[in-house]
Amino acid sequence: QVFRLEDYRPSDYLIPRTELDFRLGADNTRVVARLTIERRAGVDKPVQLELDGDGLTLRRIEIDGETVDAANFDATPERLVIYTPPASGHFTLLIETELAPSRNEALMGLYRSSKVYCTQCEAEGFRRITYFLDRPDILSVYTVRVEAERAEAPLLLANGNPVELGDLANGWHYAVWHDPFPKPSYLFALVAGDLGCIKDRFVTASGREVELGIYVEHGKENQAGYAMDSLRRSMKWDEEVFGCEYDLDVFNIVAVSDFNMGAMENKGLNIFNDKYVLADEETATDADFANIEAIIAHEYFHNWTGNRITCRDWFQLCLKEGLTVFRDHEFSADQRSRPVKRIAEVRTLRAHQFPEDQGPLAHPVRPRRYREINNFYTATVYEKGSEVVRMIRTVLGAETFRKGMDLYFERHDGDAATIEDFLKVFEDVSGRDLSQFALWYHQAGTPNLSVTASHSPATAEFTIEIEQSVPPTPAESRKRLMHIPLAFGLVGADGKDMAYGSAEGATVENGVIHVRKRKHVVTFSGVSERPVLSVNRGFSAPITLTVEQRPEDQIFLASHDSDAFSRWQAFNTLLTDATIGAFKDILGGKRPELSADLAALAGRIAGDGSLEHAFRALALAMPGEADIARDIGKNIDPDAIFTGREALARKMAEGNSGVFSQLYDNLRMSGPFSPDAASAGRRALRNTLLDYLAILPGGAARAAAHFASATNMTDRAAALAVLAHRHAGTEEAKEALAEFDKRYRGDPLVMDKWFMIQATAPGAGAVDAVKALTEHPAFSIANPNRVRSLIGGFASANQTGFHRADGAGYTFFAESVLTVEKRNPQVAARLATALRSWRSLEPKRQAKARAALLSMQAKEGLSADLRDIIERTLA
Numbered sequence: 001q002v003f004r005l006e007d008y009r010p011s012d013y014l015i016p017r018t019e020l021d022f023r024l025g026a027d028n029t030r031v032v033a034r035l036t037i038e039r040r041a042g043v044d045k046p047v048q049l050e051l052d053g054d055g056l057t058l059r060r061i062e063i064d065g066e067t068v069d070a071a072n073f074d075a076t077p078e079r080l081v082i083y084t085p086p087a088s089g090h091f092t093l094l095i096e097t098e099l100a101p102s103r104n105e106a107l108m109g110l111y112r113s114s115k116v117y118c119t120q121c122e123a124e125g126f127r128r129i130t131y132f133l134d135r136p137d138i139l140s141v142y143t144v145r146v147e148a149e150r151a152e153a154p155l156l157l158a159n160g161n162p163v164e165l166g167d168l169a170n171g172w173h174y175a176v177w178h179d180p181f182p183k184p185s186y187l188f189a190l191v192a193g194d195l196g197c198i199k200d201r202f203v204t205a206s207g208r209e210v211e212l213g214i215y216v217e218h219g220k221e222n223q224a225g226y227a228m229d230s231l232r233r234s235m236k237w238d239e240e241v242f243g244c245e246y247d248l249d250v251f252n253i254v255a256v257s258d259f260n261m262g263a264m265e266n267k268g269l270n271i272f273n274d275k276y277v278l279a280d281e282e283t284a285t286d287a288d289f290a291n292i293e294a295i296i297a298h299e300y301f302h303n304w305t306g307n308r309i310t311c312r313d314w315f316q317l318c319l320k321e322g323l324t325v326f327r328d329h330e331f332s333a334d335q336r337s338r339p340v341k342r343i344a345e346v347r348t349l350r351a352h353q354f355p356e357d358q359g360p361l362a363h364p365v366r367p368r369r370y371r372e373i374n375n376f377y378t379a380t381v382y383e384k385g386s387e388v389v390r391m392i393r394t395v396l397g398a399e400t401f402r403k404g405m406d407l408y409f410e411r412h413d414g415d416a417a418t419i420e421d422f423l424k425v426f427e428d429v430s431g432r433d434l435s436q437f438a439l440w441y442h443q444a445g446t447p448n449l450s451v452t453a454s455h456s457p458a459t460a461e462f463t464i465e466i467e468q469s470v471p472p473t474p475a476e477s478r479k480r481l482m483h484i485p486l487a488f489g490l491v492g493a494d495g496k497d498m499a500y501g502s503a504e505g506a507t508v509e510n511g512v513i514h515v516r517k518r519k520h521v522v523t524f525s526g527v528s529e530r531p532v533l534s535v536n537r538g539f540s541a542p543i544t545l546t547v548e549q550r551p552e553d554q555i556f557l558a559s560h561d562s563d564a565f566s567r568w569q570a571f572n573t574l575l576t577d578a579t580i581g582a583f584k585d586i587l588g589g590k591r592p593e594l595s596a597d598l599a600a601l602a603g604r605i606a607g608d609g610s611l612e613h614a615f616r617a618l619a620l621a622m623p624g625e626a627d628i629a630r631d632i633g634k635n636i637d638p639d640a641i642f643t644g645r646e647a648l649a650r651k652m653a654e655g656n657s658g659v660f661s662q663l664y665d666n667l668r669m670s671g672p673f674s675p676d677a678a679s680a681g682r683r684a685l686r687n688t689l690l691d692y693l694a695i696l697p698g699g700a701a702r703a704a705a706h707f708a709s710a711t712n713m714t715d716r717a718a719a720l721a722v723l724a725h726r727h728a729g730t731e732e733a734k735e736a737l738a739e740f741d742k743r744y745r746g747d748p749l750v751m752d753k754w755f756m757i758q759a760t761a762p763g764a765g766a767v768d769a770v771k772a773l774t775e776h777p778a779f780s781i782a783n784p785n786r787v788r789s790l791i792g793g794f795a796s797a798n799q800t801g802f803h804r805a806d807g808a809g810y811t812f813f814a815e816s817v818l819t820v821e822k823r824n825p826q827v828a829a830r831l832a833t834a835l836r837s838w839r840s841l842e843p844k845r846q847a848k849a850r851a852a853l854l855s856m857q858a859k860e861g862l863s864a865d866l867r868d869i870i871e872r873t874l875a
């Protein structure tokens, strides 16, 4: 079934109040729903009422306390129809259903994870609990009563505020929760079980006292502190930056170990993948700490962007997700280093969104059709969606943007809104017409700007020619011209931006060229000396750039651009070009060389004390094999890329061995661990240097020493990766792997790192290694985190292993996806997207990848989730 945006129509009935009564049992849970139903004003005849279900068993049905005549309803697992509801159009519908949470391995609806009952309802999981109008524009006030055996579930949580708690006979007890804010069913949540917790308090700007709770497995309470600290900082930041205050008496977070995604913003009761809650120096890396901070913030920020203002329908998903990602990006930028954060965002966007946008799964930020909505929780909706919001701010300016957000909250609080509503507030506060800009929501594909510049000393004019193109994407062969805000600077010989007289040929304001036409010739007057052009500063638009620029200009920008992002970009472009050159050398049977200029520049950046450590780490890191493959674009031979990249890395290490090793020694840290950004940056730089130094003679010993002396997981995991990737098979590598396994066998989240490191070890041996690891006692095919680490790590981060020339990687992968799918279609579908760029491979691998896709497609009874991904990937 295909769902289309243009088919949206309001429902005939509303459900202003929902009362739910749960009696929890692992194999047998009884749910009684009492729904207050009203016919929508304007619908005057008593039309039939059709509620959504998914795999439900109906036990009882009553209308206004009376049994419903068998002829007046029909219940299947997928729907409940009442043919003739009461003519008054106002009635109470009682529905009793029966569930088996312990057998729910899809992890949607009500399920059990390590004996804890929990829920995941977004997008369409509520219909696995009871029959309902399970769509985001049905806002209802929920009262929830939960009954459970006290021994099994001393803790009973639901959305909103606690109302009542009491004992029942035979060791049972109950709790009642009430959420005064009308909400869509996808925000419903319930948790019951035996968990440990840490508590804190937060007083909002207007004086509301909020009790904060984070619930984790017993014994892990001391790993929840960083999450709590992140929560408090998020609450404060949202008040200060967006004027958004919390609105209930409690805010609870529960960490569970089986979870399909990262986390979920259920009103007042966020449920998290424990990977994004639990952290201490012994078990979590700096990247884990940063992710926890970002995701805690993200889910908290949803309270306003998502919950108070929700989506009219699932086509509007980016309304809450793109905006909330933008907000969590800004939060992290304020908490840490803004330029470093921006570089990291762009790397993520390019690694995940660009290949999506440039392959068969491309779709607009606001899609117009879907078959399975769960497959649209994508990098395009989230990350590109965030970039679009960022561009709105760039176009309007920060102050007007904030006015627009204020108006959005004021005008739409309590609404199920659309992207049109969102854009309208910005048009209203700015008086601008954003209709061309709106194409960013409606049109898929990554726009390209091709830029050339020339300087005329005689006329003191600097001219930039800009041409835009948007490549065709599936179902959109013809594209319209877009409004692209291109931040730029004319960098003078002293490294400062040069002033100019006037600009003609495009609107140029506040350092931004507004590209709106196919072609602009922008002429700057009063530019007597030749500047070096810096474009797309701060990554002002999510585009690809083709700039004709001499290497010496790139080197100049990498050394002097006042915009840190562009400085990083210039160096990264140089490194990428050199790596692509090395790849071509390998194919042509030549030995790759690294230019002395580039090697020297790397040495200067490494030792430049005016640059943040984290910035230097990001700059020096070699572009990934997948990044290079994406830049090359077609006829990819991952083995040649690997060999070329390795050769270049070796040259880089050899050319800078003195600087790198001295700096490596200087960066050693002592004293207590701190996860703060500056300390993390120091570790990041030191570990980046280790990766180079490990190539040189004595490298394995150095990495082994780094591993042995590590006092935190960041250093330990970095050293382990270096050993397992650069020195696979050596005694040092084997010992470190065994030692890590022994030490962390009982901690699944840490073992995920161990699985991931081995899954990403390059080379033809990876397939068998990963296969063998599926038998390891710490692995479980039923757990999404394990699957993502081992199988997902292999398929999406091991270019030479996964794309093994004989196709063995694809065959193993297809089998694994199908095994996962039997339990959990959603995780399987997500996994399968690893093959989305199969058409850019060289012909032999392409044929083998296609065969693997076809083998999955041929399976009988394939889930809608996986079928959708495979068919779009093959189309």
Ligand code: ARG
Pocket: 122, 123, 260, 261, 262, 263, 264, 265, 298, 299, 321, 374, 377
């Ligand atoms: N709304 C959640 C978040 O962005 C993600 C939930 C995704 N759920 C799903 N079934 N696809 O934090």
Ligand code: ZN
Pocket: 298, 302, 320, 321, 324
């Ligand atoms: Zn979200």
